Amino acid sequence: MNTTETTKLHLFLTRGLVAIAWAVVFVAASHSLTVGAGVLLVLYPLIDVVGSLIDARGQQGSARRLLLAGAAVSAVAAVALGVAATGTVANVFAVFGVWALVSGAAQLVVALRRRAQLGKQWPMRLAGGVSTVLGVAFIIASAGSAPKLSMLALYAATGGADFIIQAWLLARRRRAGSRTPTVATAS
Numbered sequence: 001m002n003t004t005e006t007t008k009l010h011l012f013l014t015r016g017l018v019a020i021a022w023a024v025v026f027v028a029a030s031h032s033l034t035v036g037a038g039v040l041l042v043l044y045p046l047i048d049v050v051g052s053l054i055d056a057r058g059q060q061g062s063a064r065r066l067l068l069a070g071a072a073v074s075a076v077a078a079v080a081l082g083v084a085a086t087g088t089v090a091n092v093f094a095v096f097g098v099w100a101l102v103s104g105a106a107q108l109v110v111a112l113r114r115r116a117q118l119g120k121q122w123p124m125r126l127a128g129g130v131s132t133v134l135g136v137a138f139i140i141a142s143a144g145s146a147p148k149l150s151m152l153a154l155y156a157a158t159g160g161a162d163f164i165i166q167a168w169l170l171a172r173r174r175r176a177g178s179r180t181p182t183v184a185t186a187s
Helices: 003-029 035-057 061-084 089-113 122-142 150-178
Strands: none
Touching (some): 003 035, 003 150, 035 089, 035 150, 089 150
16 A cells, blocks of 8 residues: 555544544534534644645646635635534535535545545445535525534544545555565576
């Protein structure tokens, strides 16, 4: 496994664990729209900003541009969620939904574009697709009577699991590559 793959493995594992930890803490704080819940809502897309910027360092071309654009969208989402958190849960769902939709679509495209580099990336494709669909669901829920903030924790936890599975697949790929017998050459 090359340095880029090793960096991605560590990045995906870290992002996954952080997303799951965020989800656990958010469940405890999400009974109402408090300052603590608002801070966590702002923090979640900022985690994505950092992850996308680190990920972009090892990419070139359109995958890099999409990761940088995703980081910018996530930064805007963090600010917008901070504003939405001073309003209603419906406002939070609308903003979170738009962000999930856009960032999920970008994640899906990035996973498709770097298949040759990192393998098929089924967990990342799945995470991008699910994020896109749930983004639409969150937007629809924002118009409903009583969206529950805890739904956002489930979103984060499932995305975190996808990142951890992708890290595991990269580690498995590394082990399989290291077992490839070397060919002795005659001197």
